[in-house]
Amino acid sequence: GAGVSQSPRYKVAKRGQDVALRCDPISGHVSLFWYQQALGQGPEFLTYFQNEAQLDKSGLPSDRFFAERPEGSVSTLKIQRTQQEDSAVYLCASSPRGGATLEKLFFGSGTQLSVL
Amino acid sequence: TQLLEQSPQFLSIQEGENLTVYCNSSSVFSSLQWYRQEPGEGPVLLVTVVTGGEVKKLKRLTFQFGDARKDSSLHITAAQPGDTGLYLCAGGFLRGTSYGKLTFGQGTILTVHP
Numbered sequence: 276g277a278g279v280s281q282s283p284r285y286k287v288a289k290r291g292q293d294v295a296l297r298c299d300p301i302s303g304h305v306s307l308f309w310y311q312q313a314l315g316q317g318p319e320f321l322t323y324f325q326n327e328a329q330l331d332k333s334g335l336p337s338d339r340f341f342a343e344r345p346e347g348s349v350s351t352l353k354i355q356r357t358q359q360e361d362s363a364v365y366l367c368a369s370s371p372r373g374g375a376t377l378e379k380l381f382f383g384s385g386t387q388l389s390v391l
Numbered sequence: 392t393q394l395l396e397q398s399p400q401f402l403s404i405q406e407g408e409n410l411t412v413y414c415n416s417s418s419v420f421s422s423l424q425w426y427r428q429e430p431g432e433g434p435v436l437l438v439t440v441v442t443g444g445e446v447k448k449l450k451r452l453t454f455q456f457g458d459a460r461k462d463s464s465l466h467i468t469a470a471q472p473g474d475t476g477l478y479l480c481a482g483g484f485l486r487g488t489s490y491g492k493l494t495f496g497q498g499t500i501l502t503v504h505p
Contacts, residue, residue: 279433308492317397317479317495318434331492366433374491376422376483377441382433 277301279383281367287389288357296352296386300369307350308375309342310366312385318366324350325373357390364388394418395482395496403502407469412499414480415462421485423456423463424493428477437465470503477501 280299288294300307306325310318311334320334326347335342339358344350354361364385370378396415404410414423422441426434438447440456440463447454453466463480477500481493 306491310495315477315498315500317395317481317498320492320494323492325491334492368433374483375493376485376491377439379436379439380424380434380493382435384432 279367279369279381281365281383281386283386284384285387285389287391290359290390291356292390293353293355294357294388296354296365296367296388298350298352298367298383300348300350300367301371301381302348303371304369304381305372306370306374306378307344308368308370308380309350309352310368311336312364312366314364321352321365323375354388357388359390362388362390394494395480397478397480397496397499399499400497401500401502403504404470405504406471408503410467410470410501412465412478412480412501413462414464414496416482417461418482419460420482421460422483423460424481424483425454425463425465426479426481426495428479428498434477434479467501470501472503472505475501475503 309321312318322342323331324344339355341353366385368380368382424439425437428434438454443458443460445456451468477498481495
């Protein structure tokens, strides 16, 4: 596809369950970002990859959150032992070159996670 | 502490009115971007400004970057219902610990009534 694809679109998890969220960036895009967005709020930075290297994971809220991009394309955000406060929309974005400061970020439609 | 403060947080106006959204910070940014997001979708880039004092126009939208590169504004002339959405500003740095990532404001929810 031409855009950033995220799956699943919606995920309902029971508290304590592990979840995995997938992001397919635009082909050839070097940078990949994960953001967390609460309803009606701005996205909060989670982590950033340049190719397969995770350059910044300072936004991950706890060690229950883990992200990977092993071959420099598809990325997975994993949340272990989910808690109710993890409920949010998780957005993935990619950009053609390194970083986002001067680049256009292309966002996916997000995965809406609800933890019951 | 919010690095980027947007105001107002909510804006409800009638079609044809003008409006301005503000984005303020105590930090100096290398760039400032504005995005618009509709429900159930990801944000879509509207504009990037990089030079202090820069003004960019996109049809009825006018974007300004403050001289000191700490603040920005988005002005919409003659708003239309299709302008309804969440407007986000995002700041970026070219060096330092925040290099590479964008930091978003909390957003302004705009509703334009027909």
